[in-house]
Structure formats: C-alpha cells, structure tokens
Amino acid sequence: MQRTTPAALSDDEASLLRRVRPQDWRNPRPKSLYDLAIIGAGPAGIAAAEYAARRGFTVALIERAVLGGDSLHTGSVPSKAIIRTADIYGGMRDADEFGAPLPEQPAFDFAAAMDRLRRIRTRIAVYHSVHDLTALGIDIFFGEARFAGPDKLVVDATPLPFRKVLIATGARPKIPGIPGLKETGYRTSSTIFEMTALPKRLAVIGGGPLGCELAQAFCRMGAQVTIVQNNPKFLPREERDAAEILNWSMARDGMEIRLNTVVIAARREGDTKILETLNNEVKGEIAADEILVCTGRVPNIEALDLAAAGIASNPRRGVTVDGFLCSSNPDVYAAGDACLPLKFTNAAQSSARRAVANALLQAGQKHDNSVIPWCTYCSPEIAHIGLQVWDAHRQSIPIKSYTVMLNDIDRAITDGEETGFVKIHVAEGSDRILGATIVASHASELINEIAVIMSTGIGMQALAEVIHTYPAQSGAIMLAAQAYRRDTDSTVLQTPSGKPLV
Amino acid sequence: MGGFSHLSDEMLVSRLQRAAFSYLTDYADADTGLVADTSRPGSPCSIAVVGFALSAYPVAVENGWLSRAKAARLTLRVLKFFLDSAQSEAPDATGYKGFYYHFLDMKTGRRVWQCELSLIDTALLIAGVLVAAGHFDGDGIESEIRDHADALYGRVDWHWAQNSTSGLSQGWKPECGFLHYGWEGYNEATILYILGLGSPTFPLSASCYETWSLTYQWENLLDHNVLYSGPLFTHLFSHAWIDFRGIRDGFMREKNSDYFENTKSAIAIHREYGERNPYEFEGYCRDLWGVTAGEGPSVASSRGKGRDRRFYGYMSRGVPYGPDDGTISPWAMLATLPFTPEAALAGTRHLLERYPQVCSDDRFSSGFNPTLRDGDGGWLSQGWFGLDQGLLAISIENHRSGLIWEIMRRCPYIRAGLAHAGFSGGWL
Numbered sequence: 001m002q003r004t005t006p007a008a009l010s011d012d013e014a015s016l017l018r019r020v021r022p023q024d025w026r027n028p029r030p031k032s033l034y035d036l037a038i039i040g041a042g043p044a045g046i047a048a049a050e051y052a053a054r055r056g057f058t059v060a061l062i063e064r065a066v067l068g069g070d071s072l073h074t075g076s077v078p079s080k081a082i083i084r085t086a087d088i089y090g091g092m093r094d095a096d097e098f099g100a101p102l103p104e105q106p107a108f109d110f111a112a113a114m115d116r117l118r119r120i121r122t123r124i125a126v127y128h129s130v131h132d133l134t135a136l137g138i139d140i141f142f143g144e145a146r147f148a149g150p151d152k153l154v155v156d157a158t159p160l161p162f163r164k165v166l167i168a169t170g171a172r173p174k175i176p177g178i179p180g181l182k183e184t185g186y187r188t189s190s191t192i193f194e195m196t197a198l199p200k201r202l203a204v205i206g207g208g209p210l211g212c213e214l215a216q217a218f219c220r221m222g223a224q225v226t227i228v229q230n231n232p233k234f235l236p237r238e239e240r241d242a243a244e245i246l247n248w249s250m251a252r253d254g255m256e257i258r259l260n261t262v263v264i265a266a267r268r269e270g271d272t273k274i275l276e277t278l279n280n281e282v283k284g285e286i287a288a289d290e291i292l293v294c295t296g297r298v299p300n301i302e303a304l305d306l307a308a309a310g311i312a313s314n315p316r317r318g319v320t321v322d323g324f325l326c327s328s329n330p331d332v333y334a335a336g337d338a339c340l341p342l343k344f345t346n347a348a349q350s351s352a353r354r355a356v357a358n359a360l361l362q363a364g365q366k367h368d369n370s371v372i373p374w375c376t377y378c379s380p381e382i383a384h385i386g387l388q389v390w391d392a393h394r395q396s397i398p399i400k401s402y403t404v405m406l407n408d409i410d411r412a413i414t415d416g417e418e419t420g421f422v423k424i425h426v427a428e429g430s431d432r433i434l435g436a437t438i439v440a441s442h443a444s445e446l447i448n449e450i451a452v453i454m455s456t457g458i459g460m461q462a463l464a465e466v467i468h469t470y471p472a473q474s475g476a477i478m479l480a481a482q483a484y485r486r487d488t489d490s491t492v493l494q495t496p497s498g499k500p501l502v
Numbered sequence: 503m504g505g506f507s508h509l510s511d512e513m514l515v516s517r518l519q520r521a522a523f524s525y526l527t528d529y530a531d532a533d534t535g536l537v538a539d540t541s542r543p544g545s546p547c548s549i550a551v552v553g554f555a556l557s558a559y560p561v562a563v564e565n566g567w568l569s570r571a572k573a574a575r576l577t578l579r580v581l582k583f584f585l586d587s588a589q590s591e592a593p594d595a596t597g598y599k600g601f602y603y604h605f606l607d608m609k610t611g612r613r614v615w616q617c618e619l620s621l622i623d624t625a626l627l628i629a630g631v632l633v634a635a636g637h638f639d640g641d642g643i644e645s646e647i648r649d650h651a652d653a654l655y656g657r658v659d660w661h662w663a664q665n666s667t668s669g670l671s672q673g674w675k676p677e678c679g680f681l682h683y684g685w686e687g688y689n690e691a692t693i694l695y696i697l698g699l700g701s702p703t704f705p706l707s708a709s710c711y712e713t714w715s716l717t718y719q720w721e722n723l724l725d726h727n728v729l730y731s732g733p734l735f736t737h738l739f740s741h742a743w744i745d746f747r748g749i750r751d752g753f754m755r756e757k758n759s760d761y762f763e764n765t766k767s768a769i770a771i772h773r774e775y776g777e778r779n780p781y782e783f784e785g786y787c788r789d790l791w792g793v794t795a796g797e798g799p800s801v802a803s804s805r806g807k808g809r810d811r812r813f814y815g816y817m818s819r820g821v822p823y824g825p826d827d828g829t830i831s832p833w834a835m836l837a838t839l840p841f842t843p844e845a846a847l848a849g850t851r852h853l854l855e856r857y858p859q860v861c862s863d864d865r866f867s868s869g870f871n872p873t874l875r876d877g878d879g880g881w882l883s884q885g886w887f888g889l890d891q892g893l894l895a896i897s898i899e900n901h902r903s904g905l906i907w908e909i910m911r912r913c914p915y916i917r918a919g920l921a922h923a924g925f926s927g928g929w930l
C-alpha cells in the first residue's frame with residue numbers, strides 16, 4: 001500500500017501503522033537457515049507463516065509494503081465496510097415500505113463513512129499484527145524480495161537462506177490499454193478508498209465482481225454511476241439467472257448500465273473525464289468526475305526475477321503450479337492471488353496452508369477450487385460453490401438443480417429481502433451435491449451451510465432432515481432438499497399443484 | 503362487450519382464431535404480400551410475422567376462410583417477393599446470405615431502422631415457407647410454390663452464421679458484423695437449429711446444437727421439473743411447427759421428458775407463480791398469467807403497496823426469476839391450448855370476463871398491465887401485434903386438427919434437422 005504520509009497521523013492511522021508496519025522497525029539479523037521463507041504478507045503469506053510457526057518451523061516473512069495485503073487495505077475489508085454504509089443509506093429509500101418513513105432524505109456524510117472504514121481497518125489489523133507474528137517467532141523483513149539463483153533469495157541486498165520458499169505476492173489491478181486513459185486520470189480499487197469526497201458522477205469500467213460491488217455501493221451512497229461491461233452480462237463467471245437479477249437490482253438503484261460495450265478512448269474536458277464507448281456500431285460517451293477501472297487483476301511477479309530460480313510463470317496467470325501448489329522449482333511453492341484463478345482471501349489462506357503442509361510436511365494435499373465458496377457482495381449478494389451447470393455438462397455429469405425462490409421463504413418475506421434464490425445442483429440419480437448458487441441479501445452467510453454440507457459429504461436426503469430455525473432465510477436450503485425428496489421419493493405426496501411428469 | 507360468456511368453448515376459440523388469422527390478411531401489403539409487425543400506422547413488416555402468415559394460409563383454407571387458389575396466390579406472391587429481393591451487404595438490402603433483416607419496409611422490402619439480419623426471425627419465416635411447400639402439393643402455381651420454397655430454404659447460409667465457431671451468432675449487421683448477445687440457456691431457438699441442421703446446402707455443423715444444449719439448466723422449480731426458460735413464448739414458438747410429443751433429443755432422453763411435456767411444466771410454473779404472486783401485482787392468479795416478451799408500460803417508476811414499481815417497456819419478461827412488472831400478454835394463455843387446454847380456457851375466460859378491454863374486435867392486445875392505473879382499467883398496449891395473432895391462429899389449429907404439425911412431420915428437411923440434432927422416437 002503506497003500512501004502519502006500526512007503531516008500528522010490520526011490515532012487510528014498511528015495504531016494501524018504500529019500493527020502493520022511500525023515506523024521505527026528494523027529488520028532482524030537473518031538466521032543461518034529458514035525452514036520457510038515467505039514472500040508477501042497478505043492473507044496467504046500470513047496464514048502460511050502462522051501455520052508453519054505453530055508447527056515449530058523457522059519462518060521468514062518478507063513484505064515490501066505493509067502487513068495485511070490487499071485484503072485488509074484495499075480489498076475485502078474496506079470494500080465491505082463501504083458496502084455496509086451504502087446498504088444503510090440506500091436502504092432508507094425503502095423505509096416507508098416498513099411503515100418507517102423518513103421525514104426527509106438525510107444528506108450523506110462521506111467523511112464519516114471513510115472514518116469508519118479506517119477505524120475498521122485498524123481494528124482488524126490487530127489480529128495479525130507485527131506484534132502477534134513476532135510473538136510466534138516469525139522473523140519479519142520489510143523490503144522487496146527477489147531471487148538471485150535457484151536457491152538464493154535476497155531482501156533488498158540481504159540474502160535469506162531457506163529450505164523452502166512460498167511466493168504469496170498477490171495481484172494488482174490490471175490497467176487496460178485505453179488511449180488517453182492515463183492522461184485523463186483514473187482510480188482503481190487500490191486508490192478508490194483514498195477519495196476524500198463522493199464523486200458526483202462515477203464511471204466504472206468492468207462488470208466483474210469488483211466493478212459491480214463498488215459501482216453499486218457508490219450508486220447507493222448517492223453518486224450517479226455508469227457501469228460499462230464488454231461482455232453481454234455482468235459477472236461472466238456466474239450463471240445467467242444470477243447475473244440478470246443483479247442487472248435488475250442495479251437498474252433499480254438507478255445505475256446506468258452499458259452492457260456489450262467497450263471503452264475505446266478517454267479524454268478530459270476541463271474537470272470532466274470522458275469515456276468514449278462503442279456498442280456494436282453505436283458510439284457513445286460517458287461524462288464523469290471520476291473513472292474507476294476494474295478490469296481484472298494481474299499477479300505481482302515481475303519484481304521476483306523468477307527466471308533466475310528456474311520458476312515457470314505466465315504474466316497473466318502468475319506462477320505456474322501443479323495440483324500441490326509446487327512450482328517448477330521443487331523448493332518453491334506459491335499460493336493466493338499470485339498463482340490462483342480464484343482470487344479471493346479464503347482461497348489465498350487455504351491454498352497457503354496446503355502449500356506449507358506440502359512443502360514442509362510432505363502432506364500431499366491437493367488444492368481444490370471446487371470446495372471454495374465465493375461471493376460478490378452486491379445487493380443482493382451472489383454466492384457460489386462447486387460446479388456450475390456448464391462444468392457438469394462438460395464433464396458429462398447429468399445434473400439437476402433444485403431451486404427455491406426467496407420470495408417463497410417466510411423469513412425473506414418478513415424481512416423484505418425477497419430478491420434471489422437458492423439453487424442446489426445435484427448429480428442426477430444420486431443425492432450428491434455438486435455445487436450451489438445463492439442469490440440473497442446474505443448469500444455470503446448462506447453459502448457456508450452448503451460448504452459444510454459438501455465437505456462432510458452429506459447429501460440432499462440427510463439435509464432434508466436437518467432441523468433449521470424457523471423462520472430463517474437458510475430455510476430455503478432445507479426446502480430445496482425437501483423438494484428433492486418430494487421429487488425422488490414416490491411414496492410422498494406431491495404438492496397440490498401437482499407434478500407433471502410420471 | 504361481455505360477448506363471450508355465452509359461447510361454447512369451441513365457438514369461443516374458433517371466433518378468436520378467425521379474428522387472429524384475419525390480422526394476417528388485413529395488415530398485409532397488397533403488392534408485396536409483406537405483413538405488418540403491428541397494426542399501428544407506419545409499422546414496417548416483421549419477417550417473422552410473414553412466417554406465421556405463410557403458415558396460417560393453409561389454416562384458412564382448411565377452415566374455409568380462404569379458397570385454396572387465393573391462398574396459393576397470396577403465398578406465391580410473398581415467396582416471389584423474397585426470392586427477387588435484394589440480397590447483398592448493402593445496408594438497405596432485404597437480406598444477405600439467404601437471411602433477411604428483421605424489419606422491412608412494407609412497400610419496398612428494404613431494411614428499416616438499421617435492424618439486424620435476424621437468424622431467429624429468418625428461421626420463423628422459413629418455417630412458414632416450408633409449411634407452404636408442404637401444403638400446396640398440386641400442379642401449376644402450387645408446384646411453383648414448392649420450387650420457390652426450395653430455392654429460398656436452399657440459399658440460407660446457416661453455416662456462415664456460425665461465424666467460424668462451434669456456436670451460433672445471434673445476428674449480423676453490415677455496420678459491425680456478427681452480433682453476440684451471449685444467449686445462454688434454452689429458448690425459442692430450437693426451430694432455428696433444426697432448420698439449420700436440416701439444410702441440404704449450407705447446414706450448421708453438428709456440434710452446434712450440442713454447444714447450445716451445454717448451457718441448458720434442468721431445474722426443479724416450484725415443484726415442477728423443467729428445462730428452464732423464463733418467457734412463456736419461448737415454450738411455444740418452435741412448438742407451433744414441430745410436434746414434440748414423444749420425440750426426444752439426447753438431453754430429453756437423459757431427463758426422461760420431451761419438449762411438449764416441458765412446455766406443460768413451464769405452464770404449470772407460470773400458473774403457480776400467478777397464484778403466489780410474490781410481487782403483489784393486480785389481477786394475478788392461477789387463471790391470470792402469461793408473462794412473456796412483449797410491450798409493456800414505459801412510464802417512470804412509482805410506488806405502490808409500499809414497493810417500488812418499475813415498468814420496463816418493451817422487454818423479455820420471465821417467470822419466476824423475472825423481470826416482471828405486472829404486465830401479462832392477454833393472448834398467451836390461449837396460445838397454450840395445445841398443451842394444457844383446460845388451463846388455457848379457464849384463464850382466457852377469466853381474463854375476458856374480468857378485463858374485457860384486452861380483446862377488441864375479437865383480437866387480443868399484446869400487453870396489459872392492470873397494476874399501473876393508467877386510466878380506469880390498467881395500461882393496455884395499443885393495436886395488435888402480428889406475432890401474437892399469428893401464433894394464436896396456428897396454435898389453435900394445432901390443438902384442433904394438428905394441421906401444421908402434420909405438414910411439418912412430413913417435411914424432409916425438418917425430419918433431417920431433427921435427426922441431426924439427435925431426435926428419435928415417436929413419429930420419427
């Protein structure tokens with residue numbers, strides 16, 4: 001995180017720095033040999049360091065900026081803090097539906113929202129602070145790491161002898177080569193949380209998870225937001241029904257939506273930033289005060305001189321690893337955004353622990369994308385785990401989806417949170433759960449029930465028996481399982497609406 | 503007004519069918535034979551409506567509304583028109599590569615509105631062309647019809663429309679080339695694939711259909727098993743021509759269903775959704791449903807029953823995932839007659855009784871939204887739409903006599919297309 005140091009630090013910022021990079025820090029004298037040297041102290045690096053240290057291994061953790069990585073400073077944490085603000089403020093619009101109309105629309109306080117964000121960041125930094133990590137016996141080195149040979153790693157100029165290395169250097173925003181963009185000026189997820197005022201007009205390039213989350217949040221805080229997506233749908237990794245619900249929800253919030261549209265140029269006119277767009281043959285323009293670029297992420301591998309250590313990589317996909325997260329150099333492993341297609345904090349952490357177990361304990365644990373749930377924190381949230389229907393078709397697995405609409409769930413109705421569905425994918429002819437997509441206000445929480453079910457190997461039959469609280473939105477999961485039972489057990493009565501197929 | 507309740511089911515249906523059919527002749531251009539997209543002044547021709555008209559002429563002959571000779575003349579005139587029309591890359595041609603632009607000038611047949619060269623609408627047109635060829639089996643002018651039909655079908659370059667991929671593009675424009683809307687999942691395009699696969703000249707590659715079916719979702723929704731597609735019309739269009747009873751492709755064999763049964767499931771879901779009415783729209787119930795693509799109110803959003811009410815204008819509406827703004831298509835329930843006749847009649851009667859304004863001159867309006875209090879009885883789309891009337895005329899006939907299904911069962915191209923798509927069993 002590169003931040004210009006203000007003249008005087010607020011208490012919060014001072015505490016944050018104490019936790020993630022003390023100003024008076026001096027690197028320790030390196031040990032003669034580390035069992036594990038870790039490059040990068042984001043979620044992956046920190047999880048790996050703790051895992052190894054708790055098992056008695058000597059660990060060097062190298063970080064060129066601050067502890068916590070993207071997730072704490074410019075990713076998961078700040079975005080979720082701001083989304084909560086946007087939910088509350090945007091939700092006021094519907095207050096009269098609940099019989100609680102507001103006397104007038106209150107003015108939005110951007111500074112207060114950003115203060116809250118910073119306080120949250122500081123609080124969360126305490127859980128993996130410099131203090132805690134050193135207390136575990138981890139040697140922290142602040143500086144930039146790179147390879148100087150197949151078995152040589154240096155931090156700035158200091159060599160760190162190692163048995164194994166874990167590369168956990170994360171990723172950064174990818175900047176598209178749009179003519180004029182640089183000169184016009186733009187922000188990315190790395191710099192958007194430094195804004196001091198809410199832009200009146202915000203243009204967002206990119207309709208993936210990050211673009212959708214941030215665009216909708218800023219819209220709900222009161223900015224006029226236009227989002228441009230080159231694909232015919234948002235969230236290309238999600239199924240159509242989920243992406244379309246998001247589309248409607250963003251439109252309802254008042255966002256300008258430009259699908260199937262590419263940005264071909266950018267320019268500035270006075271204080272206004274202008275994007276030139278192309279939709280099929282139709283040209284368009286978007287005028288904005290700020291441009292936010294969310295067009296994907298590229299791994300941070302350039303500074304590492306991977307070639308010097310014989311480590312194969314790809315500029316787009318990052319460090320090349322096998323199923324056990326080992327690179328082409330048998331002593332070097334990788335984890336997190338630096339090597340995974342699923343760029344999420346939970347994937348970073350779990351892959352890091354596996355990589356360490358494999359490197360130091362010869363555990364032989366495979367990294368498995370299919371058990372990692374993820375969520376796009378829009379309103380409603382869109383969460384997924386396991387196979388998508390098209391994955392199953394490609395693998396010739398007959399698949400059937402049991403869907404419960406949220407507007408059929410008592411608790412969703414009482415909560416006024418009816419937009420969405422729970423869809424559980426089952427291997428036909430069995431009750432084995434292959435995956436699930438959940439669209440709901442709290443899909444990020446609901447999907448975890450499916451994660452537990454899948455990891456324990458419980459099927460739809462047993463799930464239908466699990467007693468849930470009533471009323472609860474997670475009741476939708478149980479009802480999907482009960483629909484499965486009705487559908488497959490010929491001894492139970494069908495619903496009054498009947499079952500069409502014999 | 504109130505003029506339907508005394509009619510028997512049979513009389514009611516034939517009266518509505520006849521009125522629907524007469525749209526196709528009332529709004530046809532006397533010289534070109536092109537049929538207007540809507541009854542509104544200045545409406546261009548929609549080639550899909552022409553496809554329905556060509557399919558409906560035999561219906562009129564069988565019902566005694568047109569003489570066979572007159573129907574043959576009408577048919578030949580349109581086929582001739584298309585055969586002689588301008589086919590080129592020029593932006594104002596009528597078509598290109600054997601396909602046609604979605605909307606054409608009624609008089610000149612030239613492309614209007616910079617619209618797209620439409621694959622699906624060309625398929626609906628060609629389906630009508632093949633119905634004509636199947637029906638007119640006599641000599642003279644009738645043999646000319648068959649020759650023209652063969653020529654029109656034969657020159658469609660379906661393979662070109664794959665744009666060198668294993669899938670199918672969704673259209674083409676001279677200004678920007680192939681269009682890609684990223685259609686995912688089952689929809690009304692089965693007829694397009696079948697016609698493309700059955701072509702003796704420029705067939706689609708075999709993998710095309712499979713590539714599409716990889717995006718299908720087989721779901722248990724509201725307690726019904728269904729190959730999901732939201733808008734009701736998608737479950738009716740291909741079925742206007744192809745009798746899907748008992749024939750199955752690989753997908754349906756795996757699911758132990760067929761596309762006819764599937765439409766029945768979709769209808770059941772629409773009815774159940776209407777009854778549950780999660781958005782509390784005015785009028786919805788088990789006998790008032792029919793959420794599909796079409797015109798709806800395009801007015802600013804408002805609030806009602808403590809909810810945001812947004813209206814989507816012209817939109818592909820669907821059930822149960824949405825979007826739904828309380829607009830139904832009054833013709834849609836009756837169009838389900840071949841699949842679930844009781845539901846179709848119960849719904850249609852209820853609608854006519856409760857909201858008689860949706861049917862003027864015995865023809866159903868395209869869209870109706872009782873939730874939007876726009877005047878007394880809700881918002882009503884003005885005039886009539888050719889697609890609605892054409893689909894109704896044919897669906898009712900299939901229910902009554904199976905006429906169009908019967909003609910298409912005999913069509914060698916349809917049979918070949920179905921076989922290439924992996925269909926077998928039943929009448930195949």
Ligand SMILES: Cc1cc2nc3c(=O)[nH]c(=O)nc-3n(C[C@H](O)[C@H](O)[C@H](O)COP(=O)(O)OP(=O)(O)OC[C@H]3O[C@@H](n4cnc5c(N)ncnc54)[C@H](O)[C@@H]3O)c2cc1C
Pocket residue numbers: 001039040041042043044045062063064065066067068069070071072074075076077079080143144145146168169170171189210300303304335336337338343344345346347348377
């Ligand atoms: C706006 C936004 C919102 C997000 N929201 C979520 C979410 O809600 N949920 C979720 O699961 N994920 C979310 N993510 C993704 C998540 O933040 C990342 O997947 C996660 O941070 C990856 O962890 P990591 O440890 O692999 O890499 P990072 O967090 O990027 O950490 C890598 C660290 O390595 C350091 N480094 C790099 N190169 C070197 C070098 N040569 N020498 C020394 N140090 C180096 C960097 O300074 C950095 O601290 C979000 C991301 C963004 C941008």
